[in-house]
Amino acid sequence: MSGRWLAVAAVIAALTALACAQRPDHRVAHRPAAIDMPPAAAYDTATALVVRKEYRASLPYYRYALGRLQDDHWSPHVAFAVALGNATLGYTTRCGVMVAETRSSAERIQLLQEAFAHFERAAQLAPDGPTRARILGAVANLFFVYGFSWDSFVAYRQAHEANPKAAVWARDGDALMDMLHDPLHATRAPSPPDSVAARP
Amino acid sequence: MIRPGLTLVLLGLATLTSCGAPSPLREACEPDSIPDAYARAGAALMWPGMPRAFHVDDRGQLSNGLWRMRFRFASGSERAPRRVAYQDRWLPIVHWACHDGAVRWDFEAVAFPARSELDSVLAVSLVAEATNTSPAAAVAELAATLDTLSSPVFVAVEGETPESVDLRWGSGHGSGLAVARAEAPGGVRWSLRPGERRRTRFVLTSHRVDERDLEDVARPSHAQRQGMVRDYWTRQMDAGTAFELNDPELEAAMRAARVVLLACRERWNGGWIPIGGPFQYRDTWLRDGARLVSALAVTGYTNEAREAALGFAKLQWPHGPFLTQRGQLDGPGQALWLFDQAFLRPPGYAELPAIAAQAARCWRWSESQRDLGRQSGWRFGRMLPFAEPRDNELTRAQLVGNDAWMIAGYAAAARLAGAAGQRSDSIAIEQTRVAYLDDFRAALALTGSDDVPPSWQGVGRDWGNIAACWPARVLDPQDPRCERLAARLWARSGGAMLTYANADSLQSYVGADLGTWALLDGRPAAADSVLRELLFWRNASGAHAEYFSRSARDFGRNLPPHPTPAAALLSLVRNALVYDDGDTLMLTLGARADWWRGASVKRAPTRWGTIDLRFERDGDDATWEWTPMPVWTLLRLPPGARVDGAPAPPLLPGPDPTSVLAPPGTGRARVRVGEGS
Numbered sequence: 001m002s003g004r005w006l007a008v009a010a011v012i013a014a015l016t017a018l019a020c021a022q023r024p025d026h027r028v029a030h031r032p033a034a035i036d037m038p039p040a041a042a043y044d045t046a047t048a049l050v051v052r053k054e055y056r057a058s059l060p061y062y063r064y065a066l067g068r069l070q071d072d073h074w075s076p077h078v079a080f081a082v083a084l085g086n087a088t089l090g091y092t093t094r095c096g097v098m099v100a101e102t103r104s105s106a107e108r109i110q111l112l113q114e115a116f117a118h119f120e121r122a123a124q125l126a127p128d129g130p131t132r133a134r135i136l137g138a139v140a141n142l143f144f145v146y147g148f149s150w151d152s153f154v155a156y157r158q159a160h161e162a163n164p165k166a167a168v169w170a171r172d173g174d175a176l177m178d179m180l181h182d183p184l185h186a187t188r189a190p191s192p193p194d195s196v197a198a199r200p
Numbered sequence: 201m202i203r204p205g206l207t208l209v210l211l212g213l214a215t216l217t218s219c220g221a222p223s224p225l226r227e228a229c230e231p232d233s234i235p236d237a238y239a240r241a242g243a244a245l246m247w248p249g250m251p252r253a254f255h256v257d258d259r260g261q262l263s264n265g266l267w268r269m270r271f272r273f274a275s276g277s278e279r280a281p282r283r284v285a286y287q288d289r290w291l292p293i294v295h296w297a298c299h300d301g302a303v304r305w306d307f308e309a310v311a312f313p314a315r316s317e318l319d320s321v322l323a324v325s326l327v328a329e330a331t332n333t334s335p336a337a338a339v340a341e342l343a344a345t346l347d348t349l350s351s352p353v354f355v356a357v358e359g360e361t362p363e364s365v366d367l368r369w370g371s372g373h374g375s376g377l378a379v380a381r382a383e384a385p386g387g388v389r390w391s392l393r394p395g396e397r398r399r400t401r402f403v404l405t406s407h408r409v410d411e412r413d414l415e416d417v418a419r420p421s422h423a424q425r426q427g428m429v430r431d432y433w434t435r436q437m438d439a440g441t442a443f444e445l446n447d448p449e450l451e452a453a454m455r456a457a458r459v460v461l462l463a464c465r466e467r468w469n470g471g472w473i474p475i476g477g478p479f480q481y482r483d484t485w486l487r488d489g490a491r492l493v494s495a496l497a498v499t500g501y502t503n504e505a506r507e508a509a510l511g512f513a514k515l516q517w518p519h520g521p522f523l524t525q526r527g528q529l530d531g532p533g534q535a536l537w538l539f540d541q542a543f544l545r546p547p548g549y550a551e552l553p554a555i556a557a558q559a560a561r562c563w564r565w566s567e568s569q570r571d572l573g574r575q576s577g578w579r580f581g582r583m584l585p586f587a588e589p590r591d592n593e594l595t596r597a598q599l600v601g602n603d604a605w606m607i608a609g610y611a612a613a614a615r616l617a618g619a620a621g622q623r624s625d626s627i628a629i630e631q632t633r634v635a636y637l638d639d640f641r642a643a644l645a646l647t648g649s650d651d652v653p654p655s656w657q658g659v660g661r662d663w664g665n666i667a668a669c670w671p672a673r674v675l676d677p678q679d680p681r682c683e684r685l686a687a688r689l690w691a692r693s694g695g696a697m698l699t700y701a702n703a704d705s706l707q708s709y710v711g712a713d714l715g716t717w718a719l720l721d722g723r724p725a726a727a728d729s730v731l732r733e734l735l736f737w738r739n740a741s742g743a744h745a746e747y748f749s750r751s752a753r754d755f756g757r758n759l760p761p762h763p764t765p766a767a768a769l770l771s772l773v774r775n776a777l778v779y780d781d782g783d784t785l786m787l788t789l790g791a792r793a794d795w796w797r798g799a800s801v802k803r804a805p806t807r808w809g810t811i812d813l814r815f816e817r818d819g820d821d822a823t824w825e826w827t828p829m830p831v832w833t834l835l836r837l838p839p840g841a842r843v844d845g846a847p848a849p850p851l852l853p854g855p856d857p858t859s860v861l862a863p864p865g866t867g868r869a870r871v872r873v874g875e876g877s
Contacts, residue, residue, distance in 0.1 A: 094266075094355045094356075094357075094361055095265075095266060095348070095349050095350055095351065095352050095355050095361065096350045096351040097351060097352065097355045099355055099357065100357075100483070103357060103358055104357070104466075104468070104473075104475075104482075104483045104484050105483055105484045105485070105515075105524040105525055106468050106469065106473050106484050106511070106514075106515060106524075108524075109514075109515040109517070109523075109524065110469070110514075112517065113517070113518060116517070116518040116519075117518070120518075145526065146523065146526050146527070147523070147526055147527035147528070147529060147587055147588065147589075148517075148519075148521070148523075149585045149586060150568070150569045150572045150573070150585050151519060153572070154572070179586060180576070180578075180585050180586065181576070181578055183585075183586030183596050183597050183598065183657065184596070184597060184657050184659065
């Protein structure tokens with residue numbers, strides 16, 4: 001494992017582990033009582049949970065808000081999609097043992113299927129190239145994390161085409177191309193994504 | 201570290217005495233007489249579809265990954281059983297025995313759904329029977345304790361995590377939630393005459409349930425619960441292919457393997473999905489689930505295999521591939537392969553067009569990968585990109601096994617499309633398979649390896665690359681690369697079961713594919729070596745550990761059962777008798793000499809229909825009777841035998857003197873055999 005990739009992976013894992021290990025077991029507590037609040041408030045609740053890296057807990061609030069917000073704006077779809085993706089990577093502790101926050105890979109794939117549907121919807125609603133690039137960058141990162149490196153590479157390149165002024169997508173695509181070319185010795189890796197949880 | 205929970209040490213009167221009592225438990229099963237290859241005893245109390253299981257460990261404790269029940273005896277200490285065994289080493293009626301001075305304690309436990317098979321609560325009925333084995337009176341005392349766990353060997357993956365205060369015993373007439381009920385609340389203390397025996401019963405559940413539910417669980421007697429469990433599993437065994445081989449150990453091992461496979465499935469999203477084990481691997485991996493589906497399919501569990509395959513069908517990514525765990529790019533090929541295994545054997549699955557369409561989407565994804573790689577012009581650009589499976593390969597590289605599986609997936613997708621009437625897709629997929637295969641061979645030549653390396657870069661542990669020989673069948677069985685790969689791996693391990701991390705660490709299934717490869721390459725003795733190792737390295741419930749120390753015979757925290765070696769054992773035996781993955785039905789490829797005393801296989805699904813087979817050697821005559829199929833059938837002779845003279849029409853000589861060929865539609869053959877070198 002190359003140094004930078006190792007560092008990126010370690011940071012993501014450590015942040016996730018740290019954020020999750022200090023929480024009580026959420027694997028049965030994710031079904032909140034019926035949500036009864038204005039959609040914007042539900043969205044704010046979801047965003048606050050995401051800030052605390054409680055991705056899985058945020059999902060019901062995002063679902064509630066997305067089903068009720070009057071304007072179909074790109075950003076809630078991306079925020080929800082990113083939360084869904086991050087929820088598949090979360091860990092928690094049970095009986096002192098670190099375990100995946102999700103029940104199984106079956107649940108994880110189901111969440112990811114939902115995530116990609118929202119990325120797609122967000123891309124349709126994107127008003128301009130930079131927005132579209134940001135969405136594609138998040139898609140690229142999720143592909144990369146799950147090991148779909150060619151798909152990730154294509155998404156990075158598409159992000160760069162959508163916003164040629166932002167150097168990050170070209171840089172990440174180049175880094176991934178190095179890994180594709182020489183997986184044993186490549187020293188660069190794509191950057192971890194920025195948060196994209198903006199209020200609508 | 202154990203946190204103290206509720207301890208019940210009440211002295212109760214016996215509720216059953218020897219007079220008129222049932223037969224001693226040890227008459228049904230003497231657990232210490234059942235072989236166990238491992239140093240650490242243990243068995244699973246499990247049931248298909250249930251999200252939790254109980255583990256009976258080497259101290260005779262029952263744990264569900266969140267709490268445990270343990271027993272203390274008159275001496276005030278725990279007594280470890282020597283064995284924890286399934287009855288007859290396959291039937292999930294768990295037996296263990298502990299000796300407390302002159303008193304022998306026999307335990308028998310069965311697991312079953314507490315309320316309904318559609319519910320998630322597993323119940324256990326357990327009896328403990330004390331026998332005074334001395335010529336003098338003796339006191340038998342048993343107390344049961346409930347504790348929560350901290351840093352346990354495995355953790356239940358769903359549901360609430362109760363505190364120790366929540367682990368209540370049911371009172372028999374109370375209300376509220378509880379997890380266990382004792383016939384003699386809290387324990388027993390008996391003064392036993394010489395030879396006298398008494399028993400008491402406990403009931404426990406995998407989740408906290410209402411006391412009234414516990415009462416319902418306890419209402420039928422233990423004997424009734426045990427009978428129900430016995431009937432259930434016997435019916436399950438009868439539902440699959442029947443193997444009558446004159447080989448009781450093997451037949452019991454196959455039943456035990458089927459129990460593991462059937463129990464390693466969970467209900468999910470309105471269907472079923474395979475899991476990696478009832479304890480520490482309670483999750484879903486395509487690399488294990490594919491083997492489970494295939495083994496169920498080839499041993500007559502068509503519905504169960506298809507239900508599990510449909511579970512995987514729901515896991516397709518929006519852009520086409522199947523993948524359950526990060527970086528495990530063997531998943532797409534394995535998914536298509538398992539669809540082929542489940543839905544085309546036997547033919548006639550009604551919903552095939554939808555499955556074939558999913559397979560075609562996955563194929564298109566793979567072709568997009570290959571196209572990008574082709575454009576790169578890189579040395580191994582036409583192979584799947586690098587992967588980091590975070591599993592056994594221990595590297596980040598382009599893994600040969602990923603491509604081998606993907607090529608197998610192309611073959612499967614072409615078959616599925618053809619069977620579904622999607623002719624143009626089938627042809628297109630097959631054309632790309634041929635091209636992919638050419639690229640694979642060219643890449644192999646570029647590696648400089650004379651066998652099949654773990655990765656195109658050469659690094660990593662041997663893992664998926666073994667599948668290139670079988671079941672992916674990317675290389676012909678006679679390809680010298682397969683022979684050299686097998687020779688290298690067997691030499692390194694010093695046996696047919698391969699090493700894992702070091703020379704002392706054995707892995708129970710990674711090398712099992714070489715058994716079927718050996719069958720196809722005309723090496724039944726080598727295949728039998730693989731089978732012998734799979735049979736040997738099992739515990740007293742007939743289950744395999746995934747990997748373990750050869751010298752210490754210890755699997756550490758990686759508890760049996762693991763479904764993949766169970767699948768490997770079933771697949772190998774089935775392939776030794778009935779093989780149908782090509783265009784020729786092959787029978788008795790690896791039948792042992794004992795089987796030739798007269799054996800039969802009934803209700804074996806094949807690609808051309810379900811068949812029965814009977815074969816026998818009587819002196820110099822080998823005979824076969826089987827359900828005629830519309831394809832050529834290759835018949836392999838008994839071990840060490842060769843065709844004596846020309847086979848009688850309509851039979852034709854086989855590719856070597858140890859086999860003959862029967863034309864399509866043939867259902868009976870007799871061949872004069874002689875001993876050959």
